[in-house]
Amino acid sequence: MEAVIAYSGRGLARPRYYANAHDRDQVEIAPLAMPIRDARGRGTSLDVEGFELVRDRSAVTDFADAAQVAAIHVPEIASLIKDLTGATRVEVTGAGLLRFSERSGRAGSLDNSMPARFAHIDVSPATALSMTQRLAAGRPHARVAQYNVWRALSAPPQDVPLALCDARSLSPADCIAADAIFDPPGGAPEWSFESYVIAANPAHRWNWFSNLTADEAIVFKTFDSDPRRATHVPHVAFDLPGCPADAPPRVSIEMRATAFWEV
Numbered sequence: 024m025e026a027v028i029a030y031s032g033r034g035l036a037r038p039r040y041y042a043n044a045h046d047r048d049q050v051e052i053a054p055l056a057m058p059i060r061d062a063r064g065r066g067t068s069l070d071v072e073g074f075e076l077v078r079d080r081s082a083v084t085d086f087a088d089a090a091q092v093a094a095i096h097v098p099e100i101a102s103l104i105k106d107l108t109g110a111t112r113v114e115v116t117g118a119g120l121l122r123f124s125e126r127s128g129r130a131g132s133l134d135n136s137m138p139a140r141f142a143h144i145d146v147s148p149a150t151a152l153s154m155t156q157r158l159a160a161g162r163p164h165a166r167v168a169q170y171n172v173w174r175a176l177s178a179p180p181q182d183v184p185l186a187l188c189d190a191r192s193l194s195p196a197d198c199i200a201a202d203a204i205f206d207p208p209g210g211a212p213e214w215s216f217e218s219y220v221i222a223a224n225p226a227h228r229w230n231w232f233s234n235l236t237a238d239e240a241i242v243f244k245t246f247d248s249d250p251r252r253a254t255h256v257p258h259v260a261f262d263l264p265g266c267p268a269d270a271p272p273r274v275s276i277e278m279r280a281t282a283f284w285e286v
Contacts, residue, residue: 026059026261028186028229029141031199031220038201038220042135043208050201052141055223059186059261062230069107069170073190073253074243076232079103079174086121086176086276093118100172100278107242108168110282114158119276124183124260127272134208138183138260138273142221144245145171145279147200148254150216151246158281166284169246171258177274179234182266184273187243188221189228190253197224197257221257231261245279 031038032051040048067075083096101113122136123129130137146154146169155167175181198219206213232241243256 024059024264025056026186026229026231026264027054028057028059028223028227028261029054029259030223031141031201033199033222038199039204039215040141040201040220042203042205043131043137044206045137050141050220053223057227057229059229059231061233062187063232063234067230069242069244070252071191072230073256074187074230074241077103077107077240077242078238079240080238081174086119089118092276096278100280103172103240103242104170104280104282108170108282109284110168111285112162112283113280114283115278115280116158117279119278122275122277124181124273126182127274129272129274135205139258140260142188142257142259143201144198144219144221144255144257145203146245147198147217147219148246150218152248153216155246155248155281159283162283162285164283164285167246167248168244168282170280170282171243171245172278172280173241173243173275174237174239174277175235175273175275176237177271179236180263180266180270181235181273182263182270183260184231184233184235184263185241185275186229186231186259186261187241188257189230190244190256192224192226192228193257194224194226197222197227219257227257
């Protein structure tokens with residue numbers, strides 16, 4: 024099918040976007056209809072395309088319970104990434120981000136809870152290396168990689184699914200350095216790091232996974248120090264063409280983890 028991918032134009036010297044106050048975003052949005060294929064059952068992998076769908080049933084009974092997510096889901100994610108990658112150590116960062124499609128009326132009700140509405144890569148390689156150096160804590164390693172684990176909590180079909188771009192179809196010239204700015208509620212200080220927004224390229228091969236359940240997770244890569252493997256995956260929330268009007272609004276949670284192959 025075709026779906027509209029919200030790319031970024033090249034008219035701004037340094038785009039910037041906010042976790043919450045999107046009225047302050049400075050990103051030139053350039054939407055483009057692109058072919059997108061359902062990757063369910065196609066056997067994608069983390070080191071080739073940069074993403075894959077896995078069966079992963081969680082023992083968490085309420086993903087809105089931050090304490091339960093921290094106590095149960097954080098170890099689950101560490102175990103999942105270890106099993107998928109063979110890494111010797113996995114550090115899960117953060118207690119998870121709940122996000123909601125706009126139709127739910129809950130988008131923006133929590134910190135950083137709106138869908139990611141333009142194509143991006145979470146961190147630039149420079150940011151990733153800085154983050155991984157802190158987590159490495161001086162312990163020697165041969166390789167380090169960062170992963171995002173994305174799980175739909177609402178019943179299928181998802182009205183605003185996640186699109187993922189095959190890492191092999193991405194050119195370095197498509198990546199525009201940008202500032203991702205985190206503006207926590209309650210007046211806490213803002214902080215930021217460098218990420219990428221993505222310019223259009225007809226060579227991009229976009230994918231999605233249909234009818235996700237809470238017992239599945241999309242795992243995709245945001246950085247890899249091994250240049251022989253997929254490095255990072257552009258991704259974006261998109262409106263599902265032909266989605267039934269009575270489909271439940273999408274609710275999802277994403278977890279982030281850093282894997283080390285220590286020596």
